[in-house]
Amino acid sequence: MEIINDLSTYKSTAKTFVTIGTFDGVHIGHQKVLKNLVESAKINNATPLLLTFFPHPRMVLEKDKEIKLINTIDERIELLKKTDLEFLIIQKFTKEYANKTALNFVKNILVDTLNISKLIIGYDHQFGKNREGDFSHLKEYGQQFNFTVEEISQLNVDSITVSSTKIRKAIEKGEIEKANNYLGYNFMLTGKVVKGRNLGEKIKFPTANLSICETYKLIPKTGAYIVKSEIENNTVFGMMNIGYRPTVSGKHQTIEIHFFDFNKNLYGAKIQIEVLKFLRNEQNFKSIENLKTQLQKDKQKSLKYINGLLFDY
Template identity: 55%
Template sequence: METVHSIFDFTPTHETYVTIGTFDGVHIGHQKIVKDLVKQAHDNNKKSALLTFFPHPRMVLQKEASIELINTIDERKKLLEATGLDYLIIHPFSKEFSRLTALDFVRDILVNQLNVSKLIIGYDHHFGKNREGNIEQLTEYSHIYNFEVQEIPAQDIDTVAVSSTKIRRALKEGALKTANNYLGYHFTIKGKVVDGKKIGHTIGFPTANIEVKEDYKLIPKAGVYVVKSSIDSKTFYGMMNIGNRPTLNGSHQTIEVNYFDFSEDLYNQTIEIELLYFLREEEKFNSLEALADQLKRDKLASLEFINNNM
């Protein structure tokens, strides 16, 4: 897969089959759409291309809005690469770009820049200035500019299995199993290991404190999770706490991972954490001893889950 960071840097050698969207989560519904796009393109000697935008349009047009996405742009790129896509075009969204009329978008972007032969798009897709363009206009323009439009029907868009919104809600509610089933893979958090207060060392559960640099990355419900990571090409399991550390009177959210059977220094390394199972809610304990006792029970429960499921 070739990644292009602006529509205007894209110089296709073939006609393209194109789809457009945020594709946040690249969940099982998205995967089905993209793989169908890839198959159709290759069957007809065309190239498959997915056009997405970053920053997310709402980050630009509604700066006061708090936006949380399932994937960072790098995570989305990695997931899309696995679909066999020929081109991923990540265009920098701007207010200027948002002012393109529907006609300008079709003529200048889809036809002249992307060399579109077929556009595969959702039935409710809107585009152009003030979202004035819709599937009916696309169909009209397709006759003028000689490309085909394939509409993704409502039943493929609106089912639970293909809803990014419902996945975000599940993650926020601690329904990790549901979210992972809809995604078709384990939800991940990626971040840099930074200095912490090292309280975990004193009670026998040293943790790696994770700092996620992307402020738009969705962080799931506070609580304790069973997790795994690949470190130096080896798989390590552990448990992760997301929360404010109420036992220590914490005032801000932290992400801390305790890996089992692991003693290396991870400071300053960037690690990716797969969330496997939501173990319990975050709790406040009366003492560090009570917290340590609970962590021992958490470890046993985590190992039981790992032994039975992994």
């Protein structure tokens, strides 16, 4: 997959099959659209292409309503690389770009730049200034500029329509297993391991402190979670705490991971954590000993869950 970070540098001479959207989460609904796109393009000897946007339009147009995203842009790229897309165009989204009319967007970008032959979109797609364009507009423009338009129906799980918004809400509530079911993969946190206060080491629960530089990344609700990570080509399980560490008078939120049967120094390393299950809410314990007792219980519960997962494999 070739990544284009500036639409002005790209112009297609081959016919393209295109889909458009922010694709935050690259969830199972998005995957349905992408699969259709790639398969249709292959049958018709066309180039499958995704035009996506960053920052997220709501981050630009609704700054007073701070939105957190399921994926960082790097995580989104990583997920899209697993598809058979040939081109990923990441268009910088600005207020000026948002002022393009639906007709201007279709004519200047889809037709003149991308040489579109077919557009495949999700069931609720809207585009152009003030989101004025919808499926019916696209059908009209398709007839005018000689490209076809296909709308992919909504995807339901347990009779619930899958959407990025519903996944974000599930993550915010700590409903990780529900979110993972909608995503089609495990929700991830990617960051750099930084030095902490080494309190975990003193109670025989050493932790890797994860620092995430992307402030727009969605962080699950505070509490304890079961997690796993790929470190040096090995799968390592553990438990993670997101919170303010009230037992030791913490002042700011931290993300700390205790890996099981693992004692390598990870300081400075970039790691990715897959979040598997919510364990419990953050608690303020009366003493460090009480905290240590609870961590032992958390570990046993985690190991039981992990053994169940491994048995299922």
